[in-house]
Amino acid sequence: MLALLTLSTIPLSTCSESIKYGxxxxxxxxxxxxxxALQTLRVSYNEVGYLLGGQQMAGVRGLxxxxxxxxxxxxxxxxxxxxxxxxxxxxxxxxxxxxxxxxLTIETVSDDEGFRESPLMEVATDNASLVFVTRDVDxxxxxxxxxxxxxxxxxxREGNYLIYSSRYKLFDYSWHAIISNAGQGQADVRLNxxxxxxxxxxxxxxxxxxxxxxxxxxxxxxxxxxxxxxxxNSELSMDFQLITETWEPGVITDTLLPARDLxxxxxQDARFWQLDDPLVSGFASSAALGRxxxxxxxxxxxxxxxxxxYVLVSRRRxxxxxxxxxxxxxxxxxxxxxxxxxxLGIPSLYVTGACGSGSMDDAGHAWAIARVPEHGxxxxxxxxxxxxxxxxxxxVLRYCDxxxxxxxxxxxxxxxxxxxxxxxxxxxxLSGEEANxxxxxxxxxxxxLAAMVLFLVSIAKISSIRERVIAS
Numbered sequence: 001m002l003a004l005l006t007l008s009t010i011p012l013s014t015c016s017e018s019i020k021y022g023x024x025x026x027x028x029x030x031x032x033x034x035x036x037a038l039q040t041l042r043v044s045y046n047e048v049g050y051l052l053g054g055q056q057m058a059g060v061r062g063l064x065x066x067x068x069x070x071x072x073x074x075x076x077x078x079x080x081x082x083x084x085x086x087x088x089x090x091x092x093x094x095x096x097x098x099x100x101x102x103x104l105t106i107e108t109v110s111d112d113e114g115f116r117e118s119p120l121m122e123v124a125t126d127n128a129s130l131v132f133v134t135r136d137v138d139x140x141x142x143x144x145x146x147x148x149x150x151x152x153x154x155x156x157r158e159g160n161y162l163i164y165s166s167r168y169k170l171f172d173y174s175w176h177a178i179i180s181n182a183g184q185g186q187a188d189v190r191l192n193x194x195x196x197x198x199x200x201x202x203x204x205x206x207x208x209x210x211x212x213x214x215x216x217x218x219x220x221x222x223x224x225x226x227x228x229x230x231x232x233n234s235e236l237s238m239d240f241q242l243i244t245e246t247w248e249p250g251v252i253t254d255t256l257l258p259a260r261d262l263x264x265x266x267x268q269d270a271r272f273w274q275l276d277d278p279l280v281s282g283f284a285s286s287a288a289l290g291r292x293x294x295x296x297x298x299x300x301x302x303x304x305x306x307x308x309x310y311v312l313v314s315r316r317r318x319x320x321x322x323x324x325x326x327x328x329x330x331x332x333x334x335x336x337x338x339x340x341x342x343x344l345g346i347p348s349l350y351v352t353g354a355c356g357s358g359s360m361d362d363a364g365h366a367w368a369i370a371r372v373p374e375h376g377x378x379x380x381x382x383x384x385x386x387x388x389x390x391x392x393x394x395x396v397l398r399y400c401d402x403x404x405x406x407x408x409x410x411x412x413x414x415x416x417x418x419x420x421x422x423x424x425x426x427x428x429x430l431s432g433e434e435a436n437x438x439x440x441x442x443x444x445x446x447x448x449l450a451a452m453v454l455f456l457v458s459i460a461k462i463s464s465i466r467e468r469v470i471a472s
Contacts (some may be wrong), residue, residue, distance in 0.1 A: 018250050020044045020126040021468075022097055023127040024155065028118070030134045032166050032429050034062075035118045038102040044097035065105040067226060073098055112357040114393035114429060120160040128155045136432045137164045137247040140391050146354060165246065165391035166429035170438065171196075173240045173354070173395065177407075177421035180233035187414025194352075194398045194406035196242050201379075201396045205438055206241035217257065219398040228414060243435055244427075247390035249294065252369055252377035257349070257399070259333070262371070269402050272318035273339040279323045283307065284340035297346055297370045297380060298388060304310035304337045305385035330366045330383045337368050337382040347371040351379070352406065355394040358425035365394060395429065 022042040029036040068077045068084065075098070078085040088098060108116040120130065120143070130151040132139060146152045173196060181187045195212065197220055198204040201465050209222040222238060240400040268275045275281065287303035288296055309327045319339035322332035334350055340347040348370040355365040365380040398406060409418055430438070 019028050021123050021125045024121060024123075024125040024129070026121070026128070026130045028120075028130065028132045028162075030118070030132055030137045030139070030162075030164050032136055032431060034064075035106045037106070037418045038101070039104070040099060040101050041123070042099045051312050056100075062107040062109070063104060064107050065103075067100075067103040068100060070098060070100040073100075075100065078158075099366050101407055110429065113163050114391065114427065115140065115163055116165070118162045118164070120162055120361065121155040125155050126346075128153060132162070134164070135165050136430075138167050138391070139164050139388060140386075165393060166221060167392060168177070168432065168435040169244050169392045169427045170430050170432035170434075171202075171240075171242050171244060171425055173242065173358075173425040175238045175240075175421070175423055176237075177198040177236045178233065178280030178419045179228065179236060179416065180413040180419050181228040181230060181416050183272075183413065184230050184232060184452050186414045187228045187416045188412040189226055189228055189414075189416055191236075191409045192408040193222045193224065193238070194404075195220050195238065196240050197396045197398065198242075201247070202242045202244045203439060204240060204242045206239075208237075208239045217399045219400070228411075228416060230414060233419075242395055243430065243438060244392045244395050245435075246392045247379045249378045249388060252379065257369075257377050259371075262347045265349055265371070266342045266345065268342075269318075272316065272335045273342060274318065274320040274404050275339050275343040277320050280319050280336070280339045281337070281343050283323055284343045287340065288344055292440045294372045294375050294378075296344065297372055297378075298339065300340055300344070300346075301337055301368075301380040301382045302385045304333055304340070308333055308336065310383065333382040334366045334368045337380065341368075341370055349399045350402070351396055351399055353394055353396040353398075354423070354425050357427065358423075364423070367394075369399065395425075 005138075018036045020043070022044050025040040026043075027038045029038075064081060066084075068079065068086075073088065076087045078372055086100075106118065107116060110116055116137075122127065128151065129418045130144075130146075131171075132146065132149045134149065136441060139146065139149065143160050143162075144153070144155070174297055175193060175195070177191075177193075179189070179191070181189075192213075195207065195209060196202065196204055197218065200218070209224075211223040211225075213221050213223055215221060224235075224236065228234065267273075283303075284300070286301050307326065308322055309328045310333075311329065313329050313332065316331045316335070317328060318332065319335040322328040322336045328336070338348045338350060348368055351369055353367075365383075367379065367383065369377050369379050371377045380386065398404065400406075407418065407421060409416065
């Protein structure tokens with residue numbers, strides 16, 4: 001993440017300490033690679049004298065261009081790449097003020113999860129009016145309560161930030177496995193493997209698999225059938241390319257997960273979703289106080305994030321273990337949310353997929369979806385308290401019940417096992433134009449991805465889950 005920008009008035013003279021910042025108007029143009037800030041500040045002077053002051057600008061990481069102006073006023077600007085200095089002659093009377101404009105271009109660097117952080121304001125001001133103009137990006141989080149991409153109110157000198165992510169990302173995903181036949185005879189092998197979903201949360205534009213079937217929850221499974229000689233072994237690989245987009249509340253519609261049979265999304269599971277345990281139900285009831293509908297689901301996600309401390313665990317432990325120990329990984333965060341939501345009558349389901357740049361040593365991820373009448377199904381990430389908007393730096397492999405581990409092996413003859421399997425992925429950010437071209441959308445039209453999904457405030461690395469599957 002970018003370090004936040006901190007500027008302070010530099011006492012170049014005894015008079016400079018009397019400089020006060022009255023208000024700020026700013027327009028921030030958020031792009032995939034940079035921020036262009038147009039800032040208008042009113043500076044007032046409390047004593048008779050020359051306006052003389054300065055600001056430290058060297059702390060703006062990624063500052064590639066700065067320009068300052070003040071209309072017809074006779075202000076002498078001096079900027080050496082480190083300190084901005086100014087002087088106004090003739091002197092100001094007490095209470096007089098001047099207004100000046102500065103234009104900054106700040107190059108930003110994306111972290112492994114595709115997040116960028118930008119400063120909002122460098123000096124304190126009593127009143128502010130900020131407007132954020134986005135181009136192929138979405139605001140994920142902010143230290144200020146932004147509504148409709150605007151903010152009006154006071155701004156303190158410290159702790160102001162804005163986190164955003166590109167609206168579209170292009171993921172390359174590959175799946176690999178090593179299969180062996182330790183038996184004395186030939187084996188007819190069938191392997192069902194979860195592969196990235198197509199629709200709703202993302203759009204698969206390429207895959208190297210011939211036979212793909214769709215399950216009851218809309219999940220896709222590659223069907224691999226082949227013969228293995230006795231003593232044989234093989235490495236299998238599948239490659240996919242998909243485009244993801246920022247999740248908005250309600251983008252997972254009931255067309256993808258039908259509203260019928262909602263009771264199946266309210267069941268208990270003795271291993272992971274202990275709805276009726278007093279610890280789980282008590283936590284859920286406490287988090288629900290004063291909340292209804294979507295606000296209840298969002299508040300529950302935030303409550304889970306506040307309740308647990310993030311730690312890596314060797315295996316999935318479930319909701320009760322998480323609440324007893326006050327900790328867990330993304331799996332436990334999601335299990336506690338699902339248990340609590342189902343106890344409160346909110347249909348919910350476990351989601352597995354991947355976040356961030358990914359590699360063999362990087363993170364798989366788990367989160368949840370929930371359904372409320374006014375929104376239908378929508379995504380929540382209790383690990384990072386993300387609900388109202390989730391970034392595009394993730395993709396969904398499957399919505400799943402606990403018994404679905406994403407791979408199922410069956411065979412006739414031989415003694416076949418999956419000795420190891422693993423995943424690799426990486427992404428790059430896309431402009432809207434690039435996304436349209438890859439999806440074949442005519443120029444000038446928006447992509448038919450109104451339901452596409454994604455998420456991450458600074459997502460931590462989570463160790464990838466490898467599962468060994470032995471034939472029964």
